[in-house]
Amino acid sequence: MKPLYEDLWISTPEFPAEETANDLMMHGFMLRHPRxxxxxGRVEQLLDHEVLADAGGVIRHYFTHWHEAAxxxxxIQxxxxxALYCHSRSLGPVSLVIEPDETFTHQDVHFGDFHLLPTPGSCSYLYHSPLGQTYLFVGDTLTRDYHRWISVLVPDSNPAELQQSLELYRSLRPDVVLMSTPRVDISLGRRSIYRAGWPRLMKRNSRRWICASSHCCDYSVLLR
Structure with missing residues (x-):
């Protein structure tokens, strides 16, 4: 793991063998919360687990998507x-690998400052760091395809619900957006955001998104 900010670390990039796109990168984040x-997200590398141990362990693990069950x-549990937390819609596939301690369907706040933001396909989290940054962990509802922001529709997606999710993001005004599964070459999943440009980006993505085949990385339409 390596630090992005004083209270936020990112795991070693992982390129899952089961994914069809060899440039799809997965990783997780350690948030140094006062509690x-x-x-x-997903942290599979054993050396990263040693870093977690050296940092004092983990009190809670939050999934953004069922693919993080590994x-x-x-x-780690x-x-x-x-304690492991995931979206209630992810319970079936997650339980095949690991038993969650709690699932959720509606927005909630843990510790008074860590916001759970369930969306239909995954779950996002918002944290206002006491060090001054606002972090938004977006799962894969919104991600980066190299140098472009994209939203993805898979066969079981609901376009209306996706648009509602993007409208929710639009209201948040984060400083930093963190993605669990970007398609990138160098960014390592972190993207700093100018607050003034964030609503405009969400408005654009609510009108246009990428459609995917049953293989979730086989993009058929590119967002421009």
Whole structure:
């Protein structure tokens, strides 16, 4: 793992063998919360687990999407006795790998400052850091395709619900957006945002998005 900010670390990039696109990168984030370390996303590398241990362990692990259910998550739960949280719609596939401690369907706030923002296909999280930055962990509802922001429609997506999710994002005004599964070459999943430009970006994405085949990385329409 490596630090992005004083209270936010990113895991070693992972290129899952089961994915069809070899440029699809997955990783997770450790948030150094005053109440204890929070983990967001997928962290599979054993060396990263040692970093977590050196940092004091993990008290809670939050999934943005069911694809983050993997052996590493089970190892983290067993090693640190951390509580696992995921979207209720992800319970079926997640339970095949690891048993969540709690699921959620509606917006909630943990510790008074860590906001859970469920969307139909995944879950996002918003945190106002006491160090001055506002972090938005967007899962894969919004991500980067190299140098373009994209939203993705898969066969079971609901366009109206996707647009509602983007409207929610539009109201948040984050300083930094963090993605679990970008298609990138160098950005490592972090993207700083000018607040004034964020609503305009969300308005554009609410009108145009990428359509995907049953293979979720086989894009058929490019957002310009």
């Amino acid at each position: 204890g370390n929070l983990l967001i 052996p590493g998550a089970r190892a 067993q090693r640190f006795n951390s």
